[in-house]
Amino acid sequence: xxxxxxxxxxxxxxxxxxxxxxxxxxxxxxxxxxxxxxxxxxxxxxxxxxxxxxxx
Amino acid sequence: xxxxxxxxxxxxxxxxxxxxxxxxxxxxxxxxxxxxxxxxxxxxxxxxxxxxxxxxxxxxxxxxxxxxxxxxxxxxxxxxxxxxxxxxxxxxxxxxxxxxxxxxxxxxxxxxxxxxxxxxxxxxxxxxxxxxxxxxxxxxxxxxxxxxxxxxxxxxxxxxxxxxxxxxxxxxxxxxxxxxxxxxxxx
Numbered sequence: 001x002x003x004x005x006x007x008x009x010x011x012x013x014x015x016x017x018x019x020x021x022x023x024x025x026x027x028x029x030x031x032x033x034x035x036x037x038x039x040x041x042x043x044x045x046x047x048x049x050x051x052x053x054x055x056x
Numbered sequence: 057x058x059x060x061x062x063x064x065x066x067x068x069x070x071x072x073x074x075x076x077x078x079x080x081x082x083x084x085x086x087x088x089x090x091x092x093x094x095x096x097x098x099x100x101x102x103x104x105x106x107x108x109x110x111x112x113x114x115x116x117x118x119x120x121x122x123x124x125x126x127x128x129x130x131x132x133x134x135x136x137x138x139x140x141x142x143x144x145x146x147x148x149x150x151x152x153x154x155x156x157x158x159x160x161x162x163x164x165x166x167x168x169x170x171x172x173x174x175x176x177x178x179x180x181x182x183x184x185x186x187x188x189x190x191x192x193x194x195x196x197x198x199x200x201x202x203x204x205x206x207x208x209x210x211x212x213x214x215x216x217x218x219x220x221x222x223x224x225x226x227x228x229x230x231x232x233x234x235x236x237x238x239x240x241x242x243x
Contacts, residue, residue, distance in 0.1 A: 001125065002124045017124035017217075017219065018124075018217055018219065023126055024122075024124055024125040025126045025127075025215075026122055026125045026126070026127040026128065028128040028129070028130050028146070033122055036126070036180075
């Protein structure tokens, strides 16, 4: 998921993902990473189509 | 000297009184609680307490920690579990409402990046543990919290986060990656 986000928003490369503003979560249930929370002040949450289009 | 209330196995309730001011509650002749009015032990002392307690750890199965992802830690072995089935799928869902002392840890052999563990309540972070940095001997993050659970829908899990830039893996062993909990008091 991180690689996909960086392809869409390269400016997030130095973002502090531990801050809780954006939360990537993995529930260890086989479904993989997903965006559990997105409260970035300027960047909108990527759509499923955008994420799929990254090919990452 | 102590007054006694004994739920006898053969004679029903037996009451034996004295003038000590102390009271013992017995079941089958065995003292399960005493009540003392004065002195250093004033109060209620419970001899046996069937409170839920558990201690789970990673024995043979590790958890992969993707970069900058909050990842649920899974467990495949226990030191003990007196919860009667409250701990399943690496999730503690107590059926007794009250306050629970929860503690956990994750250990990796990573040599770079920052790491921390979180106690999750109902799928979101509740309390954060120590933030540690990968090094030559790896690193271990510990977390502890007192958590209220409603006895029905509330549940507890352990999650971990790391930002080394690549996927890392937890280390197995009862003292390395674990989650423990015990019932402290009712609501």
